[in-house]
Each structure stands twice: as C-alpha cells, then as structure tokens.
Amino acid sequence: MIEAAMIWNEPNNKSHWDPELDPDWSRFANMAILAADAIASENPAVTKILGGISPIDADFMALMKGYGVLDHVDAVGVHGFPLDWNLWQIQEWPQKIGEISTITELPVWVSEVGVSSFGAEEVQLWGLRRSAELLLGNASRVQWYSLYDLPREWGATTRHREAEGSSYYRHFYMGLLREDGTPKPALEEFL
Structure with a gap:
C-alpha cells in the first residue's frame, strides 16, 4: 500500500533540476501543484510531500510557499548528509x-x-x-538513506561528478548493508 508520494527529488539541487531552464522555479512550482492535485484526485488518503530539498534552504521553501505549492501538499521533505556533503555540521540538524x-x-x-x-x-x-539523537522528536518522520551500498558498476546521479572529486565515491558507501549483503556495524544500531 502506498501511504505517501514525494513530488520530485531535490528540486533545488542542480543535479535534479536545471535552474538555467527555470531560474525562478515557477515551472517547478506549477508542476508540483499539478502533481499534488493529481495524486489527491486519485487517492486523497495518500500523503503528498514536497520533494526533499537539498540543500536545506528556507528561502527556497518560502518561494514555494509564495507560489502556493505548500497549499497543495501535506508535508515537506528535507535531505541532509552533514558528514559527507553538506556545508554544515551534524549538530545543526535541529536548527x-x-x-x-x-x-x-x-x-x-x-x-x-x-x-x-x-x-x-x-x-x-x-x-x-548522533543523527537519531538530533532528529527523533524534531522531525515528523525520518528515513535513512540507504539499506544497501550501491553497486560500484552503477553511476551515481550527479551532474558534477568531476567537480565532486573523492566525495563522489561516498555515494557507493551509504548502505547499512554492504553491496554483498553483509551487515555493517551501523545496522544493529539501526534495528
């Protein structure tokens, strides 16, 4: 059973939306409203989430509010990886x-x-x-990324692989299980 539908993934991230084609995000906002309304017309019980923004940017969220997007969704999503990619520290999660x-x-x-x-x-x-300590009780829902490490032969979704340098390879080590299915130490803590 589908209980929630996320509308887009990281729309304010250049890897997932091209700001040159939509510099003011008005096209994105219109698409998000249409998607939310289509979901609601098909199944009003499905929770509609504005796609997880990354970076976490209050100005972007205010822009979406100004376009009326937040009037059509039930929750907003954020993505954070402060120990790997974000330019803020892990203890800043509540902020x-x-x-x-x-x-x-x-x-x-x-x-x-x-x-x-x-x-x-x-x-x-x-x-x-540390993430659990900071997030549980502060966020309505927390979803861990990811269960499995990505297979090395897959490419990670990014528009700037060359610019990312060694941080690109972190994409392949996010799982609680290794690529071969063996558990990492964090799995037991997660369970």
Whole structure:
C-alpha cells in the first residue's frame, strides 16, 4: 500500500533540476501543484510531500510557499548528509529543521539522512547514533538513506561528478548493508 508520494527529488539541487531552464522555479512550482492535485484526485488518503530539498534552504521553501505549492501538499521533505556533503555540521540538524518550520506549519520529514562508511564504518555508526539523537522528536518522520551500498558498476546521479572529486565515491558507501549483503556495524544500531 502506498501511504505517501514525494513530488520530485531535490528540486533545488542542480543535479535534479536545471535552474538555467527555470531560474525562478515557477515551472517547478506549477508542476508540483499539478502533481499534488493529481495524486489527491486519485487517492486523497495518500500523503503528498514536497520533494526533499537539498540543500536545506528556507528561502527556497518560502518561494514555494509564495507560489502556493505548500497549499497543495501535506508535508515537506528535507535531505541532509552533514558528514559527507553538506556545508554544515551534524549538530545543526535541529536548527535546519527549525528554519523550515518558520516558513510552514506543515510537518517536516527528513526524507533522506545518511552517513557513508567511505572513510570508516565506525564513522557511519557514530553518525547514525548522533543523527537519531538530533532528529527523533524534531522531525515528523525520518528515513535513512540507504539499506544497501550501491553497486560500484552503477553511476551515481550527479551532474558534477568531476567537480565532486573523492566525495563522489561516498555515494557507493551509504548502505547499512554492504553491496554483498553483509551487515555493517551501523545496522544493529539501526534495528
């Protein structure tokens, strides 16, 4: 059973939306409204979430509110990976959620949070524990990214692989299970 539908993924991230084609995000906003309304007409019980924004940006959320998008969704999603990609520290999670909560009274879902084991599996274990401490009770819903490491032969979705350098390879180490299915130390903590 589908209980929720996320409208887009990281629309304010250049890897997932081209700001040159839609510099003021008006086309995105219109598409999001149409999608939310289509979901509601098909099944009003499905929770509609404005796609997880990354970076977490209150100005972007205010823009979406100004376009009326937030009147058509039931929750807003944010994505954060402060130990791997974001330019803020892990202890800033409550502040980041608070910034979005000042824009909207809608529930804030952390629809992607994760820590890679690229540097060390112990770092992932610590990051999972710390993320849980900071997020549980502050976000309406928290979804861990990801269960499995990505297979190395897959390419990660990014428009700037060359610019990312070694941080690109962190995409492949986000799972609680290794690519071969064996558990990492963080899995037991997660369960």
